[in-house]
Amino acid sequence: MVMPAIHKSRQQVGAILTDPYIVNGMKVFSEHDMPAVQVIGRRLMVLGDEVATDTNKKTIGRWVREILEKEGLTPIRHGRLPPGNLFSTGAVYGPKQ
Numbered sequence: 001m002v003m004p005a006i007h008k009s010r011q012q013v014g015a016i017l018t019d020p021y022i023v024n025g026m027k028v029f030s031e032h033d034m035p036a037v038q039v040i041g042r043r044l045m046v047l048g049d050e051v052a053t054d055t056n057k058k059t060i061g062r063w064v065r066e067i068l069e070k071e072g073l074t075p076i077r078h079g080r081l082p083p084g085n086l087f088s089t090g091a092v093y094g095p096k097q
Helices: 010-018 020-031 041-045 054-070
Strands: 073-080 089-095
Touching: 010 020, 010 041, 010 054, 020 054, 020 089, 054 073, 054 089
Parallel strands: none
Antiparallel strands: 073 089
């Protein structure tokens, strides 16, 4: 996935999102009916303000969707995240039907 507005941080974001530990965490959060992006929000916040733009957050959300679809999951609903996270809402994933 191309993240046009994120330049130097693109590789760092990709490394976080594709880390097997993170992918597993996103799957576990979804199993517990929690938004998958809750796992990555705080880790991404340390990369700086350019990651926090609405456009970049949407792009990151699409990237998460691509990753979890490869794991056999699909979005089933959206949920709210607690304050203090990069994201305020995010998709909860479940098994593909």
